[in-house]
Amino acid sequence: WFLLLGNRRRWEAEPPLETGWIPYIGCAFEFVSNPFKFMQARQNKYGEIFTCKIAGKFITFITDPFSYTSVIRHGKSLDFQKVALTISKNVFGHVDFTKYDIGNDEIHNIFNRTLQGLSLGSLTSSMMENLQFVMSQGKSSSDSSSWTIENLYEFSCKIMFEAGHLTLFGKNDKAMKGGDVEKIKQQHDAIQFALEEFKAFDTVFPALVAGIPMGFFKTAKKARKALEGRLLNKTLREQDCKSALIKERMELFDSSSSLDEHNKAKTHVIMLWASQANTLPASFWSIYYLMRNPEALNAVKNEVENILKVTNQKPGDINSPIIFTREQLDSMTNMGSLINEVLRLSSASMMIRVATEDLLLTLDSGRKVAIRKGDQIALYPQLLHLDPEIYEDPHEFKYNRFLDENGKDKTTFYKNGRKLKYYLMPFGSGTSICPGRHFAINEIKQFLSLMLCYYDMELLDFTALSPTLNNTRAGLGILQPSNDVLFHYRLKQQPAKQ
Numbered sequence: 001w002f003l004l005l006g007n008r009r010r011w012e013a014e015p016p017l018e019t020g021w022i023p024y025i026g027c028a029f030e031f032v033s034n035p036f037k038f039m040q041a042r043q044n045k046y047g048e049i050f051t052c053k054i055a056g057k058f059i060t061f062i063t064d065p066f067s068y069t070s071v072i073r074h075g076k077s078l079d080f081q082k083v084a085l086t087i088s089k090n091v092f093g094h095v096d097f098t099k100y101d102i103g104n105d106e107i108h109n110i111f112n113r114t115l116q117g118l119s120l121g122s123l124t125s126s127m128m129e130n131l132q133f134v135m136s137q138g139k140s141s142s143d144s145s146s147w148t149i150e151n152l153y154e155f156s157c158k159i160m161f162e163a164g165h166l167t168l169f170g171k172n173d174k175a176m177k178g179g180d181v182e183k184i185k186q187q188h189d190a191i192q193f194a195l196e197e198f199k200a201f202d203t204v205f206p207a208l209v210a211g212i213p214m215g216f217f218k219t220a221k222k223a224r225k226a227l228e229g230r231l232l233n234k235t236l237r238e239q240d241c242k243s244a245l246i247k248e249r250m251e252l253f254d255s256s257s258s259l260d261e262h263n264k265a266k267t268h269v270i271m272l273w274a275s276q277a278n279t280l281p282a283s284f285w286s287i288y289y290l291m292r293n294p295e296a297l298n299a300v301k302n303e304v305e306n307i308l309k310v311t312n313q314k315p316g317d318i319n320s321p322i323i324f325t326r327e328q329l330d331s332m333t334n335m336g337s338l339i340n341e342v343l344r345l346s347s348a349s350m351m352i353r354v355a356t357e358d359l360l361l362t363l364d365s366g367r368k369v370a371i372r373k374g375d376q377i378a379l380y381p382q383l384l385h386l387d388p389e390i391y392e393d394p395h396e397f398k399y400n401r402f403l404d405e406n407g408k409d410k411t412t413f414y415k416n417g418r419k420l421k422y423y424l425m426p427f428g429s430g431t432s433i434c435p436g437r438h439f440a441i442n443e444i445k446q447f448l449s450l451m452l453c454y455y456d457m458e459l460l461d462f463t464a465l466s467p468t469l470n471n472t473r474a475g476l477g478i479l480q481p482s483n484d485v486l487f488h489y490r491l492k493q494q495p496a497k498q
């Protein structure tokens with residue numbers, strides 16, 4: 001009878017269980033309306049571990065960061081691939097690639113090979129070139145002294161999406177180098193259309209992750225199909241300077257004799273989403289907090305100017321591209337700390353694993369808890385990021401929170417007097433850790449540096465409250481702002497000659 005209703009009893013040694021009172025839905029409405037508040041209230045009530053029924057699934061949340069290791073290290077009996085594939089199939093509408101001779105290991109090897117190590121250098125320099133190209137198209141020297149007013153989130157999305165798209169999926173290099181205005185405009189318009197389609201698709205992303213079929217969302221379905229149409233292999237083959245990531249994925253998926261062209265295009269839509277969905281809001285929050293905090297702005301500006309000086313480069317000339325190497329970006333510790341602080345405040349990702357067998361999980365406290373086969377285990381690092389025992393005044397932005405007394409990266413954070421292994425997890429951890437994390441940090445650093453090099457910029461209403469976080473994507477990564485903010489910018493004024 002309990003099974004029919006979808007209810008279940010708590011067994012001995014299982015975590016406290018909350019099923020909610022609505023069959024199937026369980027605690028879903030309360031969770032979705034404010035995930036952080038929901039989690040905090042349960043943490044206060046149950047402590048280090050509890051199970052909730054959410055939309056038909058039993059999810060066991062572990063809230064004690066010292067126990068995260070038991071989940072992250074429990075490789076075989078807590079699986080990531082299965083849950084990722086189920087979600088990905090519903091969201092992107094693709095087939096199960098493993099049935100088409102494409103192995104998960106090969107896919108992951110490509111991520112690691114092309115987004116990290118040696119490849120990161122060329123990916124980063126390609127992004128630097130593309131960012132400057134996109135920015136130079138936006139504002140020419142003819143209107144150099146006039147201020148342009150724009151919405152900051154919209155502006156950040158336009159620039160970062162286009163530059164990221166060119167970097168990953170390639171471009172018409174000849175037209176760009178030769179200044180072929182018409183072809184450059186065609187390319188720009190196509191990518192900006194793709195951004196609109198991307199946004200329409202992204203809006204329903206949380207619903208698709210929750211298992212609602214795409215058929216319910218006509219506009220988003222059309223948008224996803226349009227994105228697929230733009231990313232067919234035959235179109236990509238004509239592009240110059242594609243990233244190694246996309247080139248190698250094209251080769252891998254082409255190696256399957258039976259996978260059709262539309263499913264191959266869907267694999268590129270996955271990469272487009274993974275590379276942009278979090279980067280866009282993270283770039284917005286970074287430039288927003290930079291403009292909002294004079295102290296941070298000053299520290300970061302000095303850092304950028306210093307590198308320009310030692311490398312003998314001049315800021316402000318959009319026609320003479322600036323080059324910052326990967327190592328120079330790494331050396332920008334003030335900016336790195338600012339970005340970490342932004343990620344701490346705006347990230348709400350959830351790491352999920354599925355129990356492939358009944359198991360006993362040993363928590364840091366020594367307590368052993370029983371987990372049933374098929375149940376999900378989740379870590380919700382936002383609880384960690386906003387824990388006042390770890391971060392003083394956790395809701396306040398402090399750009400130098402991740403700097404030590406010598407101005408180097410701070411990596412020691414404590415809870416109850418104990419040093420934490422996990423204190424900042426916007427990119428997940430363990431087998432599912434984001435393979436694009438180093439590139440993501442680099443591209444945000446490039447965006448901030450170039451904005452500072454080329455533009456004078458200010459928020460229009462400096463005294464307005466900061467936008468709140470839009471919770472609709474909670475669990476999926478960096479949260480978007482619930483409203484946009486106006487700013488104005490103009491090309492940097494060259495100092496008058498004496």
Ligand code: HEM
Pocket residue numbers: 084111115274275276278279282347349350351352426427428429431432433434435436437439440476477478
């Ligand atoms: C996965 C965060 C940017 C590529 C993930 C995951 C998170 C994440 C939380 C899932 C981890 C998990 O489930 O445990 C972020 C954030 C970014 C960012 C916060 C920007 C601020 C990027 C970029 C790329 C990228 C720029 C590629 C160019 C991927 C890929 C995966 C992934 C391919 C799936 C990995 C897998 O299946 O194992 N990311 N990401 N990400 N990310 Fe990122």
